[in-house]
Amino acid sequence: MSRSRPSSHAPRIQQRTLKVAVISPDPALGEGDADHQRQAQRCAALVQGLLDAGDEVVAVLPASPDLDERIAAAAPDLIIVDAESGVRDLLEHVVLASRDTPRPIVLFTDDDDTVTAQLAIAAGVTAYIVDGLKPNRVKPVIEVALARFEREQGLRAELSEARLQLSERKLVERAKGIVMQRQGCSEEQAFGRMRKLAMHRGLKLAEVAQRILDAAGLI
Structure with missing residues (x-):
């Protein structure tokens, strides 16, 4: 009786398809010169790398004053900024556009200035990649940036929850x-009465506490 052998190939993990917006310097600022031609080639290589990786490029946008509206309309999962130089001016538009809706931001540049890199990360850039714009590197860089962004968002959510719990505990x-002062009872009795009131009215304990404080302020 023959036995079926387990497959020697590990199952492939299906990569997610991302909606990506690419931000590049405004072509009109250098139309026709060598810098513009080089930037256009960089952008084309980046877009092709994204398409080859199975992602969807929903927009290729210049850093214009209405960038926030255009990014909102495109609704990308991730933003890629492509700039050989002049990172600071370009980055200002992108960060403002992502202020209300945080998204991972990956920046490909040839600017290896340490101060610029630090400012970019502090402003919200997830990955600052110097001299690394090669089509076969785009997808791995994006995956690492996504993992980092999701981890940071999780930490921010945990911190926000911890602060909320501390604030509610102080209210209680x-x-x-x-x-205790008004009803002449012990701490345990006061807590029990507040908890009973919260259960009876379908409120959180912190909400009951806030109402008690509000009422006390009126007397």
Whole structure:
């Protein structure tokens, strides 16, 4: 009786298809000169690398004053900034456009200035890649940037939740002190009464605490 052998090939992990917006310097600023031609070739290579990797390029945009509206209309999953130089001016438009809707931002540039790189990361750039714009490197860089962005967003959410819990705990402690003072009860009794009221009215304990503090402020 023959036995079927397990496949020697590991199952492939299907990569997600991303909607990408590419931001490049405004061609009108250098139309016809050598710098423009080189930038156009860089941008074309980048777009081709994205398409070859199976991603969708939803827009190729210049850093114009209405960039935020155009990015919002394109609704990309990720933004790639391609700039040989002049990173700071270009980056300002992109960061402002992503202020209300955070997205991963990958920047490909030839500008290896350390200060510029630090400013870019501080402004919200997820990955600052110097002299690395090669079609076969685009997808790996994006995957690493996505993983980093998701991790940072998770940490921010955890920090926000921790701050909220601390704020609510302070509210409860203050309200509990008022209940103890007004009703002449112990800390445990005050907490029990607040919790019972919260359950009876279908409120969070912090909401009950805030109402107690509001009422105390009116007296």
